[in-house]
Each structure stands twice: as C-alpha cells, then as structure tokens.
Amino acid sequence: MFAIPLGEDGAELRPLEPWRAEEFLAHMDRGREYIGEFVGLPTVNTDLESARAFxxxxxxxxxxxxxRIYGIWLDGTLVGGVLFRIFDTALEYCEVGCWLEPAAAGRGLVTRAISELIDWAVEERGMHRVEWIAATGNTASIKVAQRLGMTKEGVLRGAYPYRGVRHDMEMWSMLAPEWRKLRGR
Structure with missing residues (x-):
C-alpha cells in the first residue's frame, strides 16, 4: 500500500479499496447531507453491502x-476522496471528480489531491485531456477547477437529473501541454 502526503497538515492520499468499505460507509454517514448536495455517492452507499459493491x-x-478511486485521510480519518470516473487510454482523456465531508472543507485537500491525479494521468499515463464536470451551483467544486488552472469550456444545460431537479453542469478541462506549462515542465 502507498500513501502520498498532501502537505504538512497530516493529510494523505491513499487507494480506497473494497476492504475499507466499513470505514468508507462511516465517512459517508458523517458527511451524507453535505456530500449529497451535489454528488450521488450517499444515495448509492447506504449500507455496508452497497459501500463494498461501490x-x-x-x-x-x-x-x-x-x-480509479482514492481516499483523502486527515490525521488517520477518511474525510473525502477523488477519482477517475472515466479513464480512457485509447482516446487519452479522463474525468476527475471529488467529494469531501464538511469538517475537512476549506483546507485545499481536494485541490492538492486532484493535482496529484492530474500529474500522474498526464506524466505517467500519457493523458492529453483531463475533464472536470460540476453543477453550476457547486461553487466549491468550480473554485477547485479554477485553482487548478482549468479552462471553462461551457455549460451543459439540464444535463444532470438529481433529486428531482435537472442541473446545469459546467465543463472544465486541462490539456497536457497546459498542465506541463503550469508545473514548469
């Protein structure tokens, strides 16, 4: 197993594997309402069996x-995560996503974790394009895309039916040459 430090505050990025289902479910229970405002994870992870299946x-x-999916641990407690929802090596693009429980919000954890994912996807796996899709009302997620230096490509109107409402979704992206330039490579 590996852990990637995400700074001086005791935060780490680690693989989130099925044997961690109980810990993952406890995390979902702690942040269910906050996480579920824009992300469907709490809806599909309601008990140990569904968490393990996810x-x-x-x-x-x-x-x-x-x-792929990774957890963010802060002082030994799972507080959020990041993932490659889509990872297409043939087309050289992927989509990253995130979630966080409220106690861990506002610390830059997601920005640091997604930076690690983008770096790996671009430098190790040869991805040309990294996508980030967020509901227009999810200002925290949109701010992460902005901090990462992503480009807003547009709004997908009415694209995401969630909790009985169709949400507009913002499409953001980062291309490999842009990432390398931002990282000084």
Missing part, C-alpha cells in the same frame, strides 16, 4: 484500466 466496482475499473 468500492469493488472501482477495483474492477482499476483492473480494467478504466477508472
């Missing part, structure tokens, strides 16, 4: 090289 689906994606 994490297994990402283990299967990782085995097929089509997605």
């Amino acid at each position: 994490l297994k689906s990402y283990a299967d994606k990782q085995a097929a090289d089509t997605g």
